[in-house]
Amino acid sequence: MTRLLLATRNAKKLAELRRILERAGVSGVAVVGLADVPEFPEAPETGATFEENALAKARDAAKATGLPAVADDSGLAVDALNGMPGVLSARWAGRHGDDRANLELVLGQLADVPDERRGAAFVCAAALVTPSGAETVVRGEWRGTLTREPRGTHGFGYDPIFVPEGETRTSAELTPEEKDAASHRGRALRALLPCLEELTI
Template sequence: MKVLLATRNAGKLVELRRMLDGVPLEVLGLADVPEFPEAPETGATFAENALAKARDAAAATGLPSVADDSGLTVDALNGMPGVLSARWAGRHGDDAANLELLLGQLEDVPDERRRAAFVCAAALVVPGGAETVVHGEWTGRIVRAPRGTNGFGYDPIFVPDGEERTSAELSAEEKDAASHRGRAMRALLPHLQALA
């Protein structure tokens, strides 16, 4: 059985494939299927965006499709950048600009008010069948300067609760075990195993 992970983010695809390793499914990415029109992410929530992406992919390919939408919510910014995380600085996927803008916005915020969480909604849509949405959250704080080279996005400035290292300083295995995406994908796993 084939399942499509509907993402063009290479970092996410590597993470998601690693997390699904051992599930008896052939995991495809968007580069493995013919191109189809993808609607822009206009949902107000991570769940709305994840469901829209999974529905588009399932309708276009006829394959069970998994999509996630995730981002960083910062308490001092009233939950922003939230669903705008990937394009916070104005251009989608510009990690360096997003980090620089966020750190600039938090420059005068004291350390004790730099609470944040990575949030993930993951959706599975089976053509002509069920739709499932699950959530994962990873709480922590924002440090003042990037550290580490693992991961992507806001990983170099996010220190998970109980850690002194940033997410970008954790090994892939450590991150998968604790991260928002890891938690969401583990919640989705029984639904994926049911497909196999």
């Protein structure tokens, strides 16, 4: 059994990768998180792009643990805000991880933007780094529009204000299975599947 480190303490992300591997029929890979390995210093996210941040996190994790490591960096790119908050999504309102404040700041910034110009995309870059030094970086995007009021209780971050293309519900109103099938993170992780399958050979 190959241990694969997903460089996160987010239980929802761990469960998502496990579900994706299971659905794809990839056996022989045991996904573990940062809580399952000895602690190591984690570099701050200072990259200008999602790809830079994901790769830096995966490199740190693989080097510190000797395990193949996957890391992701994701966020919301709003058309009317020139692609912001982007890599600053988790700390847009100033404090890292204050989902409600971040979401309300974006809604405030878009208050005067008409419905037809409220396009946005969730973006996720995922990186796989192996102990041998092989590196793969992929990107997933999920297009949609932003509502004027939050709706739904599933998910986290900006999910309550994001309506995916072809949907009337926000991503916070989708089931976890529906979200996995369509989301930016699901798309990026599925793009890594061929490389993850090679780990079992």
